[in-house]
Amino acid sequence: MTEIFATIVYLLCLVTSAACAWLLGRSYRRNGMRLLLWSGICFAFLAANNLVLVLDLVVWPDLDLRLARLLLALAAVASLIWGFVWDVEED
Numbered sequence: 001m002t003e004i005f006a007t008i009v010y011l012l013c014l015v016t017s018a019a020c021a022w023l024l025g026r027s028y029r030r031n032g033m034r035l036l037l038w039s040g041i042c043f044a045f046l047a048a049n050n051l052v053l054v055l056d057l058v059v060w061p062d063l064d065l066r067l068a069r070l071l072l073a074l075a076a077v078a079s080l081i082w083g084f085v086w087d088v089e090e091d
Helices: 002-031 034-059 066-090
Strands: none
Touching: 002 034, 034 066
16 A cells, blocks of 8 residues: 555656646746746756656666666756856846
């Protein structure tokens, strides 16, 4: 029973981060604010991270995808930091 709840939580995290990425991307298209773009890219990487987490822990538990998860998390944080620095330099 515990594995079912863990799987549900992983899938809810995936859906939530994908929805955030989509909503931020849609807001960027309407407003054109670059911070929305970088935030959307960050959440897209986080959604990919959550997808790899589901694949790692639920679908293929024997396969270790920890490095891919760490690289996707690093890409998410790096893209958001890049967006913050880039927007500050142009102001």
